[in-house]
Amino acid sequence: MTIRLGRRQFLMGSSALAAAAAAGISPAFAQSALRLIFWGGQARADRTYAVTDLYEAAGNPGLEAEFLSWNDYWPKLATQTAGGTAPDIIQMDYRYIVEYATRNAIAPLDDVIGDLGEFDADQLEGGKVDGQLYGISLGANSVATLVNKAAFEAIGEAVPDNSWTYADLERLGEAFNSAGNGMRAFSDGSGTEPMLDNWLRQRGQALYTADNKLGFTADDMVEWFQMWDGFRQKGYIVDAETQALDTGAPESSMVAMKRAAMMPSNSNQLVIHQSINDDELTISSYPRIAPGVGGGHYRKPSMFFSVGGSTADREAAAAFINFFVTNPEAGAILGVERGIPCNAAVREAITPTLDEQSQIALNFVANLGDLVGALPPSPPAAAGEIDLNLLRVISQEVAFGARSPEDAGKAFVEDATAILARANA
Structure with a gap:
């Protein structure tokens, strides 16, 4: 039994x-x-x-x-x-x-x-x-943005489709701020490894190379942390104290708690999130770095x-x-x-x-179009440590003001490189 x-x-x-x-x-x-x-x-x-x-x-x-x-x-x-x-x-x-x-x-x-x-x-x-x-x-899935449709209806904005960009995130951030209801446009994605991976892939880079090295530089990570810190300072995303309430359980997510209208997720997670939300949800792609730029997504084993x-x-x-x-x-x-x-x-x-949410998830994965790129190499043995003990920690330090984005970007690459060297020794 x-x-x-x-x-x-x-x-x-x-x-x-x-x-x-x-x-x-x-x-x-x-x-x-x-x-x-x-x-x-x-x-x-x-x-x-x-x-x-x-x-x-x-x-x-x-x-x-x-x-x-x-x-x-x-x-x-x-x-x-x-x-x-x-x-x-x-x-x-x-x-x-x-x-x-x-x-x-x-x-x-x-x-x-x-x-x-x-x-x-x-x-x-x-x-x-x-x-x-x-x-x-x-199951096959793809990274996705989880979207609260009711939140968009309340401020008179259309739900983003698969063509939306980071510039659109800023515009929507202003729209939610103007609404004055306390909800932010997006959760804090600065410590979300799949979102970093997607952003790098759109730039022709990689999170990890096939020979188990970093596929980006300290300057890239400085730019990443600066972008999210700018969103945070302008109130487009939730603040550090609010984001810290997310324990990783669906019930504590920023969308479930109605602190943000959108958050990084995966296509298959629409089903579980809808089961605990009274507002109707849907999914869209991650933002593009510029109009027409694709290749960041891939069909990932969920x-x-x-x-x-x-x-x-x-x-x-x-x-x-x-x-x-x-x-x-x-x-x-x-x-x-x-x-x-x-x-x-x-x-x-x-x-x-x-059901409806399952059909949305299936159709999303089947119709990503130019967003889809090749499946990246399997992450190196130390990827878990870099994600859990480095990216998440340093991103939180930036969010709480304990590190500058410039210091964070350099420190992340230095520490991640050292972790990979130890793992490959």
């Missing part, structure tokens, strides 16, 4: 993962039920539990499942990995898959995953590290299921993952909450059944 555990907060950081690798952790005993861990809100949990119940009803092994918010998830997973108690099935993100794979915290799947049917080739490639398959994509490196039964864990992504009945339950299904038969079966 599925055991449904709620969120817990753990304090140990991502350094625990390195400790696990150094200790050579291996499974101590076989378990009677498979353990599954994933991040997300209650709506994702309800869908996931319905699929685990479906799997068990078919006579398969039982599962114990646990979900946490994004911010709580990675410290918890690192703690479990360090302690030799990592789950059998792990929800994995594109930015961390290299780190977990190279430290043997997740296991290769090539010889155990079985027939996935007609599965999107780009999504399979996204789950490979050094030519081996370590993650099965649970997330993966991976098999824990210390699992006692890789075959059983892989069998559940196969079922999760290829069974049409499971697909009908899951919808597009984790992204557009990668199995063609599942995608075809569920499309006519999708």
Whole structure:
């Protein structure tokens, strides 16, 4: 039977993962039920539990499942990995898959995953590290701007379409300020790694190169922090104290709290955010750096299921993952909450059944046009540390006035370069 555990907060950081690798952790005993861990809100949990119940009803092994918010998830997973108690099935993100794979915290799947049917080739490639398959994509998605339609209607402005720019963000910032209702146009995106990545890609640069180096300079980061600091000073985005209320849970987002009309998100997250918002929501692209400039977006594996490196039964864990992504009945339950299904038969079966928000998400990913560029290389092993412990921290220091954008840009590149050098040594 599925055991449904709620969120817990753990304090140990991502350094625990390195400790696990150094200790050579291996499974101590076989378990009677498979353990599954994933991040997300209650709506994702309800869908996931319905699929685990479906799997068990078919006579398969039982599962114990646990979900946490994004911010709580990675410290918890690192703690479990360090302690030799990592789950059998792990929800994995594109930015961390290299780190977990190279430290043997997740296991290769090539010889155990079985027939996935007609599965999107780009999504399979996204789950490979050094030519081996370590993650099965649970859906294709793209970065997106989450938009509160009612907030735009209230000030008489049209919801931005996929042609909108950062200059439009400034114009809308002025419009929301003039409305005087306390809502800002946008949340603070300065510490949002996907938004930085998108901005760099539009400029012909990259967050990381294929040889695990930074794809930009200190001057670029100074410009990035200056742009967002300018938005902040003019009141186009929420202030530092308000942004700090966002814990990573959908319920604490700036849109859910009605502090901002827009925020960076992902196409698949429209479903979960709509489930907790009374205002009607939609999605648009990230802003363009100038009219007609594209290439910043890409079809990203929304997330993966991976098999824990210390699992006692890789075959059983892989069998559940196969079922999760290829069974049409499971697909009908899951919808597009984790992204557009990668199995063609599942995608075809569920499309006519999708609700309005799910149809919006599907159509958004299918019609990005010139915004779409190539899938970037898998982030290096240290990408998680740079995102969590550097970009987010330094961006907050700028927001609270503890650093200037000029100092922040230089410090970020220096510290990120040092982190990458240590990881690649």
